[in-house]
Amino acid sequence: MFAAIRPLLFALDPEVAHNLTLAALKTGLVPAALADDPILATSLAGLALPNPIGLAAGFDKDAEVPDAMLRLGFGFVECGSVCPLAQPGNPRPRLFRLVEDRAVINRFGFNSKGVEFAHARLTARTGRPGVVGINLGANKDSADRTGDYVVALRALAPHASYVTVNISSPNTPGLRALQDGAALNDLIARVMAARGRLAVPVFVKVAPDQGEDDWATIARACIDGGIDGLIVSNTTVSRPALASRHAGETGGLSGAPLKPLALAALRRFRAETGGTLPLIAVGGIASGQDAYDRIRAGAAAVQLYSALVYDGPGLVTRIKTDLAALLRRDGFASVAAAVGAD
8 A cells, every 4th residue: 555655645745744644643544463473572671562663753753643653563652752842843844855865854853742742642542552652852942951851751751651861863953962971961860860769761862973982971871870771873964975866954864874873873882881771773774684683783672763754654564574584593582582692
C-alpha cells in the first residue's frame, strides 16, 4: 500500500505529508502487526520490551498517536520533544526530503503544543499496555533552560514509561551547550532531584558532533549523576557528500548519511561507559542488518524515524524478521546476548 501512495505523499510539502499521516493514524484504523518472535524480547533500563525496535522522537511530537505506532509493531515509542510552554518553532519551510540521499533535514526548533497538551494525551492512555517514553525540550526564549526540563519532567514523568532529556537538538540556539562539563553536571543533578523516588528511567540524548574531549566528559557526568541510559545520537550539523538540491539547508541531517557518524558515536560511548550504561542507538537505521550492527556495537535497543519516510510502516516488520534471523544465524539466544559482541 505504501508503494502506491508514496508518490502522492512525495508530491506534497514534507510537513503537510507528515501531518496527513498523523491524521490518518488518529483514526485508529491501523492494522495490527503479527506477534513478535520470542528471540526479540529484551529489556532496557528495567523496561520489558517485546522487541528492541523503537520509534525515535520527532515523529509524534505531542503524544497524539503512540498506541497506533505500537500497533504497527514498534517495541517502544518515544514521543516529543515536548516543551513546558507551547511554541510554534521555526518558520516554514523547515523540513526537507533529500530523496537522492535517503535523508532528511529538519530545523523545526522544538515546535510543541506544550506540557499541558502532552499531559492530557498521556493521562488519557493510562492503563494501556506498551512502553511509551517522553522526550523533553526547552523553550527557545527560556531564561532557565535547565529549569524547563525540571518543570516538564515533574509534569510528565508520572505518566510515561521513561523520560529523555534532549540537550542535543541543533535547532535551538545554544541548547547543545548543556552538554558541556559544569552545565551538564548541573542539569543532571537538578533533573534527577526532580525525579526523586519516582521509578521512571531517565535518559540523555546526545549529539554525534562531539569534540575529542567531550565523549569522556559526557559519559562520566551521566554515570556519576545516576542517568539510566544514553540515546546515541541526535541529528548532525555536519554535511557529508550529498546529492540532493536541499543539501545546503540549515538544520539537523538524519537518514542514511548519518549512519556512519552515529555508529562511530555509539562505539565511542560504549568504550567510554564500559558497558555500565544502556545505550539506545539512533541514526541511519533502515534494515535488520543496521539494527544488528548497532546491537553488536553495544546498543541495548535501537530507534528509527527517517527510514519510515522512504520505506513506510512495513519496514518495522522487515527489520524485526531480519534481526531475528541474524541472531539465530550467529548463535545468539537473545538480543541481550548479542549486545556489545563486537
